[in-house]
Amino acid sequence: xxxxxxxxxxxxxxxxxxxxxxxxxxxxxxxxxxxxxxxxxxxxxxxxxxxxxxxxxxxxxxxxxxxxxxxxxxxxxxxxxxxxxxxxxxxxxxxxxxxxxxxxxxxxx
Amino acid sequence: xxxxxxxxxxxxxxxxxxxxxxxxxxxxxxxxxxxxxxxxxxxxxxxxxxxxxxxxxxxxxxxxxxxxxxxxxxxxxxxxxxxxxxxxxxxxxxxxxxxxxxxxxxxxxxxxxxxx
Numbered sequence: 489x490x491x492x493x494x495x496x497x498x499x500x501x502x503x504x505x506x507x508x509x510x511x512x513x514x515x516x517x518x519x520x521x522x523x524x525x526x527x528x529x530x531x532x533x534x535x536x537x538x539x540x541x542x543x544x545x546x547x548x549x550x551x552x553x554x555x556x557x558x559x560x561x562x563x564x565x566x567x568x569x570x571x572x573x574x575x576x577x578x579x580x581x582x583x584x585x586x587x588x589x590x591x592x593x594x595x596x597x
Numbered sequence: 598x599x600x601x602x603x604x605x606x607x608x609x610x611x612x613x614x615x616x617x618x619x620x621x622x623x624x625x626x627x628x629x630x631x632x633x634x635x636x637x638x639x640x641x642x643x644x645x646x647x648x649x650x651x652x653x654x655x656x657x658x659x660x661x662x663x664x665x666x667x668x669x670x671x672x673x674x675x676x677x678x679x680x681x682x683x684x685x686x687x688x689x690x691x692x693x694x695x696x697x698x699x700x701x702x703x704x705x706x707x708x709x710x711x712x713x
Contacts, residue, residue, distance in 0.1 A: 531706050537701070583647070
């Protein structure tokens with residue numbers, strides 16, 4: 489089993505929709521969790537970071553971690569066409585990040 | 598501007614012809630890493646370096662070499678490329694391996710390599 493499993497998508501939603509992106513992980517040693525966003529022909533960039541169970545909010549984005557069920561989620565409220573990108577979840581420990589395969593999201597105007 | 602610069606952006610080569618992809622960062626980061634990204638497989642780490650002259654294997658190191666003679670540069674070397682190394686390659690750097698919000702991994706814009 490891959491250490492980080494991510495819903496493959498692709499996901500297509502209308503503008504303004506609430507988007508839910510999900511990952512599960514198997515490595516209990518993961519100490520922190522991240523979401524990276526990758527636009528076409530660009531490298532990934534950090535979107536959200538959390539190290540504990542619970543919710544972390546930043547504007548329209550909410551990252552949720554449930555360590556008991558090893559579940560990671562990213563919610564996007566009021567999605568915009570500019571949110572169209574590939575979203576990568578990642579778990580980390582000891583300076584090593586393990587990425588999920590990524591979910592391609594398209595937000596249609 | 599803080600950035601990670603990879604060259605070239607696109608590269609087409611033939612099996613067995615040695616090539617080097619360069620990576621340079623201007624943020625004085627100690628940690629640098631190479632990843633390859635493939636459809637259905639995601640981002641996989643090839644090699645990483647915690648500091649000058651310190652390198653270690655990632656998850657998929659076979660067929661690749663790296664060196665870290667200077668802090669800012671971390672070239673990826675394919676001594677004898679094969680078609681299964683056709684991929685999108687990313688170099689990244691950070692202070693602590695991307696382990697904190699204050700020091701995320703900074704990625705370059707990728708090198709698309711095709712080996713025929």
